[in-house]
Amino acid sequence: MFHSKAFTGFISLAIALSALAQDVSQPGLIWDDLETSTELKWTECYTQPLQCARFQVPLNYSDPEGTTASIAVIRFPSPLAGTEEYKGPILLNPGGPGASGVEMVEGSGEMFSQLLGPNFDIVSFDPRGIGFSTPRGSVFPTEAQRQLYLERDMLRIVEAHGEEKIRYWGFSYGTVLGATFAALFPDRIERLVLDGVVDAENYFATLYSNNLLDTDKALQSFFDSCFEGGPDLCPFYESSPQAIARKLDELTQSIFLRPVPVVTSLSYGLVDYSRLRNTIFLSLYSPYTDFPRLAQGLADLARGNGTTLYQFLETPAFDCACGTQAPLQPVLDGRNVIGCTDGKEVSDTFEESESYLRDLLLQSQWAELWATLRISCLGWPKQEKKHFQGPFVGNTSHPILWIGNTADPVTPVASAHKMAKGFPGSIVLTQDSPGHSSMSAPSTCTAGHVREYFLNGTLPAEGVVCPVDGPIFSAQKASTLEARQVEGEDQILQVLERLRQTFRVASPF
Structure with missing residues (x-):
């Protein structure tokens, strides 16, 4: 039978993703003031040297003179623009x-420029229906009630830069866009x-049935790295990885029976089964960032203090600014708008949904969360599916570089190998780490290959496996690196x- 905790878990996960995705107090004012144009009319925005533009594209490319959409575009410009060393834009999708x-670029554009080199503009955009692009993919008419066309848009953005061919680095769902392009x-x-590769055929079938192949391996990396870090670095330490796993199971059972109340300066609530499971699952995306904090939160929770664990997913209480005109803001409705519109219609009966969940549970203990991706499309309005859904094959003008981690919780490296088969000359670079995409772990090896690929078109040799630089539980922090004079690999x-x-x-999703 379906457990109610699976569905409440999905609700909590949606809240969690909202917390991770948004920080939108005033930026909407910037976009409200920008003119939408068929050219990229760059205007200084946020902090220098960032530039923004609203780019007009047809809402429907089969009716180019009809209704239009306004795409929010941002760039961190190359300091070498206008020189012979300038190479053009690299489009990113998060x-x-x-x-x-x-x-993404507002917060990290400068760092991507440092990583890839000053020769490129670092460019990204909000896909139609998402973020600051309009029309928004909004299901609800008001904020109080709320609490694919993309590949041709990408081509238009590239052409507006005066380029004929695309340079693109796509992560996760961005690999679906890249493979489709x-x-x-x-x-x-x-x-x-294409980094953290989604099996595009499986995605367009609305199956989500092969994403969890390595999820339990990612959780095992928490037990292993905590043990390797020792009691001084990992507060949840026990005498073996197996003992740490047992300790987590016991804590989960205890929280299922007796949730822990929490009051903070921002909000209040419970650390219950759903919140605990969601926090652990989301930490698998970014182990180097989240595992040390997770270990502290679990250790505190075992002693009856849920504050640290609770604050992983904490969001401010919703405040309805009734009667005021709010600036343009991103909304999360677009997740289902895109996912359910992209994919095959889901019309499962209750029994079929139950069978789907059981099959997914054979793959991973996290099926109770992941199954909701398909189930949430039940009852979605019927639509004629005319957009491209494969086959994903092509003799590309330059070979594709695919990247997969050995323990990616939601996009297993097997998907990268499957997708690469359709594109002759493709190379799959494997990063030996847990986490979602290569960005989840520090690997100067991977970063070096990506930089060389963009600069010179050089692909790594077939079968290359890149190590990571340092353990997850480490006394060395980013601030330590920043305090040193660094160059070369240390700088990367x-x-x-x-x-x-x-x-x-x-x-x-």
Whole structure:
């Protein structure tokens, strides 16, 4: 039978993702003031040297003179623009669906520029229906009630830069966009890095049935790294990884029976089964950032103090500013708008949904959360599905670089190998780490290959496996690196450490 905790878990997970995805107090005022144009009319925004533009594209490319959409575009401009060393834009997509590329570059554009080199503009955008782009993918008419066209948009943005071919680094759901672009426009690929690869065929079938192949392996990395860190670095330490796993099971059972109340200066609530499970699951995305904090939260919770664990997903109480005109804000409705519209219609009966969950549980203990991705599309309005859904094949004008982690919780490296088979000359680079996409762990090896690929088109050799730089539980922090005079690999490692603090790849739903 379905457990109610699975569905309450989904609600809590949605709240959690809202907390991770948004920090939107005033930026909407910027976008409200910008004119939408068929050209990229850049205006200084946020902090220098960032530039923003609202780019007009057809709402429906089969009716180019009809209704239009306004795409929010942002860039961290190359300091070498206008010189022979300038190479053009690299488009980034942070995943989702539903994640804001504007917020990605606003927070991390400078670091991506340092990582990839000053030769490129670092450009991203909010896909139609998402973030600051309009029309918004909004299901609800008001904020109080609320609490794919993309590949051709990408091509238009590239062409507006005066380029014929695309340079693109897509994460998670962004790999679906990249693979679709490569299949539709194989002769328009200058560089294409697809990182944390989603099986696009499985995604468009609305199955989500092979995402969890390595999820339990990612959780095992918490037990292993905590044990390796020892009691001084991992507060949840026990005498073996198996003992740490047992301790977590016992704590989970205890919280299921007796949730822990929490009051903070911002909000109040319970650390219950759903919140605990959601927190652990989301920490698997960014182990180097979240595992040390998770260990402290679990240790505190075992002593009856749930504050640290609770604050992982804490959001301010909703405040309805009734009667006032709010600036343009991102909304989270676009996640389902895109996911359920992209995918095959879901019309499962209760028994079929139950069977789907049981099958997924054979793959991973986290099926109770993941199954909701398909189930949430039940009852979605019937639509004629005319958008491209495969086949994902093509002889691209430059080979694609695919990247997968050995223990990615939601996009297993097996998906990268499957997708690469459709594109001759493709190379799969494996990063030996847990976490979602290569950005979740510091690897100067991976970063070096990505930089060389964008700069010179050089692909790593077939079968290369990149190690990570240092353990998860380490006394060395990013601030220590920043205090030193660094150069070469140390400088790249510093940038990777800073990126982990400012950029989190969005979940693929």
